[in-house]
Amino acid sequence: MLESVHLQVLERSLDTAMLRQRTIANNIANVDTPQFKSKRVVFEELLQQELAGTAGLQKLEAYRTNERHIPFNRMGTLPMPQILSNVGNMMQHNGNDVDLEFEMNELAKNQIWYNGLTQLTAGYFQKLRSVLEGGGR
Template identity: 30%
Template sequence: MLKNSFQKIDLMGKALSGSWQKNSAISNNIANVNTPGYKRQTVNFEEVLKNQMNYNQSVTMTKTNPKHIASAYTEDITAETISDTSYRVDGNNVDIDVENAEMAKNTIYYNTVVNEVNGQFSRLKTAFRINK
């Protein structure tokens, strides 16, 4: 039980880290809304998180030959620049309304995960107090 609890907390920590990176990218987009030629950035940490949730710790893949297929499991959360669109004549592709909506959505997500981490620690604290 204890191992499972700490694995959940670790996963939620990674979710918070990804959400924080997404928040930084959105903030940069908003700050550069009037910068000619600026291309918006996005962080799609949800897919990395989904892979980590589905990754089975009991089965490890070992690549013994360069021709072997690599595991789908990855820990890299990266920012991606969206350069194939432009909404304005100056080449900027930041839509302030979309960025504000993404910021609100990401803030709600972040706060929800923080509340869940606090709840998990509270449950652990209660369990330790009962077992004294």
């Protein structure tokens, strides 16, 4: 239960939210730095590709000795978040492309996302605790 795919996805998503927080904070800190190019973190698109099987990784199906056994697939490795340059942002007069309003909006969205992930993770462990304690006596 501790090595479930759901927990792995939650863990990687939390790591991504922290990386995104640092990346956005770096963009905001460099809002007035000449020639600075803003960055963004890409993960959700990569995860969707992996879950849909379009990432080029072949899924392995578990061996079943009886057709009544529950089929399941082993998920390939989870993608790592990537930091990419923002393409197509408008340049300021000093060559900087940071849009402060956009970055603050992304910061707020990421905080909400992170809070939701922590609640999901806490709920996962609460269910596990309930099972270990005998189903909530």
